[in-house]
Amino acid sequence: MGSLPDIFSTLMQGLKVTLLVLVLSIICSTIIALVAGLSRVSTNRLVTGVTGFxxxxxxxxxxxxxxxxxxxxxxxxxxxxxxxxxxxxxxxxSLNYGAYMSEIVRGSIQAVPAGQTEASIALNLSKFQRMRHIIIPQAVRMMLPEYGNYLIQILKATSLVSLIGLTDLLYYGNIYRSTHLSDSPTVYLLLLVMYFVIALPLIAFTKKMESMSKKGVALG
Amino acid sequence: MNWSWTVFFETIPLISKGLWITVGLTLACYLFAAIFGFFWVFMSRIPSKIVRSIFGWIAEFIRSTPPLVQLFFIFYAWPVIPVVGVSLNPFVAAILGLGIHFSTYMSEVYRSGIESVDKGQWEASTALNLSTRQKWTKIILPQAIPPTIPMLGNYLIIMFKEVPLASTIGVVAMLHIANDYGSQYYKFVEPLTVVALFFLLLSYPSAILISKLEKKYNRKFDKKAMTS
Incomplete structure (x- = not known):
């Protein structure tokens, strides 16, 4: 019968891998999402075709x-x-969530009213300036709440890496469970709480972004 | 490069047997999640603020922690708990685990549907002296559910792609068959490719169908908004 601090210290050995996979995946999937999302609104048929595939x-x-x-x-x-x-x-x-998140990038860019594009053409802005100064700043605020939701999804997805042999939180949980069967409820409950604690800042971020994206926008 | 087409074609009939188990399990989990989703909606409408926020946090907790760990909890830890613990077979554990996880998402869909019903409809049903039961079944739900149908369909596809998690607790569906074949003949890539293709074959057409539904509903509701 192991004690709670015992279980906790065993699980903590996996924290580093979980956080490492989480942070790296967030960085990579964000880059992929931006590149793929912008490619999908490109006028080049080959680019949209390949990224669509x-x-x-x-x-x-x-x-x-x-x-x-x-x-x-x-x-x-x-x-x-x-x-x-x-x-x-x-x-x-990253490839999986990059694909999902590229859809938010694409959707938000397309949701910027057409009048904005027309106005920037009328103001003689170049295509790059139009994207950089007019479209993207308006699209980003629409993306952020959904983006926060996907960050939580990525955190949940990191639990899968133990299946390919990485030594993350869940891996150490399973190791501990296999030797202390009667402690399994404590092990998995503690694991869930640890994941939830990691998720809390992401939840707060999402809530903040939700209220921010509504601010200063005309209703209806 | 050691890709073998013989292995690829040999595993298609093997894995197609698992396809129906995956589909069946998806439907069972979905049904459970769809029904249990109402529980969270019901709890979020209880007058007591404390009860509401407790259940709100429980739902948030379930939603933001990994379904895989929840599955392990139900399958490995539940039987060990004294008094209430019972051993579950992998299928039941998967339906419970994934069903409860996704019920928290379904409840958000229901909630958004209910909130989209015009406030005047509530007032009118009170003014017409309808009972609570009549108000919900005759006025609110018939208007709240149809706009959420595309979203509900999306969750069906999402759950379909989460069901292979059940292979980790021993549900013999597509992924499990592929991994078994792999460890027997040391050929993993071909059977896994077959599994991926089967997923694509089912989820891609369904996604197209749902985006069509979405457009149809959007048109319908835009029209309604314009004429009213």
Whole structure:
């Protein structure tokens, strides 16, 4: 029978990997989402076609399947070795959530009223200036609440990395459970609480963004 | 590069058997989530502020923690808990775990639908002396549910893609069959590709169908807004 501090200190060994995967995945998926989202509103048919294909493939299949697929296919099929399984996990999570989040980028850009584009053309702004100064600033505030929601989704997704052998929170939880069966309720409850504590700042961010995106916008 | 087409074609019939289990499990989880979602809506309408906020935080807790850990809790930890603990078979555990997780999302959908009903409708039903039951079943819900149908459909697709989590507690569906085949013959990539293709085959057309539904509803409600 293990005590609570005992369980806690075992689980804490996995915190670093969970946070590392979380932060790296957030950075990579944000970059992917911006690039893919902007590509999808491009006027070049080839660019929109390729990114559309990417988005549909990754949204249409399941993250857990992609995770397994990458962890076997990268070394086995393409002979790519990323050095650490952390990068395999980050790659799978980022490509998956990058695809989902690119849809918010695209949707928000398209939701900026057409009059804004027409006005910037009338003001003789270049295509880049129009995007940089007129469209993107208005689109970003629309994206942020949904973006916050996806950050929480990414946190939840990091729990899958233990399935490909990474030593994250859940991995240590399973290890502890396998030797102390009667403690399993405490182990998993503690794990859930730890994930929730990590999620709290993300929840606060989302709520803040929700109220911010409504501020100063005409109703209806 | 060691891709084998023979393995690829050999695993298609094997994995297609698991497809129906995945689909069935998805529907069962969805049904559970759809019904249980009303529980959270009901709890969020209780007059006591303390009860409301307690259940609000419970829902938030379930929503923002990993479904995989919740699944493990129900499957591994629940049976060990004294008095209330019972051993569940993997299917029931998956339906409970994923169902409860997604019920918190479904309740948000219901809530947004209920909030979208015009305030005048509530006032009118009070003015017409309708009972609470009549108000909900005859006035509010018939107007609240239809606009949320595309969103409800989206969650069906999302859950379909989360159901392979159940393979971790031993539900023998597509992913489990693929991993079993892999560990037996050390061929993982081909069966996993088959699984991915099956997912794509089902979820992509459904996503198109839902975006069509969405457009149809948007048109319908825009028209209504214009004529009123």
């Amino acid at each position: 990417y988005v549909e493939i990754f949204r249409g299949t399941s993250l857990i399947v992609q995770l397994f697929w990458f962890s076997y296919a990268l070394p086995g099929l393409f002979n790519i070795h990323l050095g650490s399984d952390i990068w395999v996990a980050v790659l799978a999570i």
